[in-house]
Amino acid sequence: MTDQPVNDSGLVAFGIDTTRPSVARVYDYFLGGKDNYASDRELYEQIMKIAPEAPVWARANRRWLSEVVTWLAEEAGVRRFIDAGSGLPTAENTHQIAQKVNAGAAVVYIDNDPSVVAHGRALLLDNDRTQFTAADLTKPEEVLADPAVATMLAAGEPVALVMALMLHHIADYDETREVARQYVAALPPGSYLAITHACNPGDGGPVDLMVTELAEKVRHAFPTLAFRSVEQISSLFGDLEILEPGVVRLADWHVPGGRVAEDPAIGVRDAIYGAVARKS
Numbered sequence: 001m002t003d004q005p006v007n008d009s010g011l012v013a014f015g016i017d018t019t020r021p022s023v024a025r026v027y028d029y030f031l032g033g034k035d036n037y038a039s040d041r042e043l044y045e046q047i048m049k050i051a052p053e054a055p056v057w058a059r060a061n062r063r064w065l066s067e068v069v070t071w072l073a074e075e076a077g078v079r080r081f082i083d084a085g086s087g088l089p090t091a092e093n094t095h096q097i098a099q100k101v102n103a104g105a106a107v108v109y110i111d112n113d114p115s116v117v118a119h120g121r122a123l124l125l126d127n128d129r130t131q132f133t134a135a136d137l138t139k140p141e142e143v144l145a146d147p148a149v150a151t152m153l154a155a156g157e158p159v160a161l162v163m164a165l166m167l168h169h170i171a172d173y174d175e176t177r178e179v180a181r182q183y184v185a186a187l188p189p190g191s192y193l194a195i196t197h198a199c200n201p202g203d204g205g206p207v208d209l210m211v212t213e214l215a216e217k218v219r220h221a222f223p224t225l226a227f228r229s230v231e232q233i234s235s236l237f238g239d240l241e242i243l244e245p246g247v248v249r250l251a252d253w254h255v256p257g258g259r260v261a262e263d264p265a266i267g268v269r270d271a272i273y274g275a276v277a278r279k280s
């Protein structure tokens with residue numbers, strides 16, 4: 001912990017380094033959150049100069065999460081969710097979305113950012129169907145051995161594993177694939193994998209230019225951040241069946257059998273892609 005005693009909300013938990021920006025806090029700031037420090041806000045300003053649409057991406061990502069979890073709970077009948085790389089609690093979190101459809105839905109959140117751990121645990125104290133695990137997702141063996149995760153998987157019922165804006169924080173592509181593969185291998189049949197991921201189309205167009213510059217400028221703070229091609233993101237699903245509409249920009253995504261929601265706020269420079277897949 002640094003000698004800076006408090007942030008805007010008056011809380012600094014043990015282990016929080018306020019001198020360096022945190023992915024979770026910068027992202028939360030894009031969503032209008034209050035758990036941030038000068039280092040986070042500085043990086044936010046740098047990002048906004050290159051990608052002023054970043055707050056729109058964050059909101060589109062949360063809307064995607066809400067649509068996916070609602071669809072999984074309502075239409076696919078999923079009652080167990082693992083939200084891996086959950087981030088700071090915001091307006092509508094996975095357990096609130098799932099439990100609105102089914103009060104008995106169980107959720108395990110996983111994150112390794114000390115800010116998230118502190119706030120996540122506090123938020124969930126009064127909800128016995130929801131648990132929080134502090135763990136490094138790049139270590140699947142340890143995560144899968146965690147009691148909350150292991151108990152959920154051992155039930156043998158379909159589980160929805162949500163990895164929203166998380167896998168692009170693993171720098172090495174082969175490692176990212178291997179991490180995803182190990183989690184998918186542990187999921188019971190009938191489970192789902194839902195991913196959103198930063199994308200570089202690699203076509204020399206406006207999005208390519210923007211994210212190339214963005215990656216360069218934020219490297220000092222987020223050295224492992226990796227924008228990947230649609231093909232690379234698709235192959236993170238391994239041999240799972242990717243549901244319609246496939247791996248697409250969030251602006252083009254819709255629930256299977258549904259329609260793309262109207263969202264005039266989403267611009268053309270959309271660098272976040274998402275998809276949902278099913279394990280047979």
Ligand SMILES: C[S@@+](CC[C@H](N)C(=O)[O-])C[C@H]1O[C@@H](n2cnc3c(N)ncnc32)[C@H](O)[C@@H]1O
Nearest residue numbers: 024027085086087111112113136137164165169
């Ligand atoms: C951009 S936030 C996304 C939050 C939320 N999933 C969403 O989409 O709204 C990424 C989150 O992934 C977490 N994360 C990144 N790498 C991680 C790792 N190796 N283990 C656990 N959590 C990680 C960060 O701490 C952060 O909270």
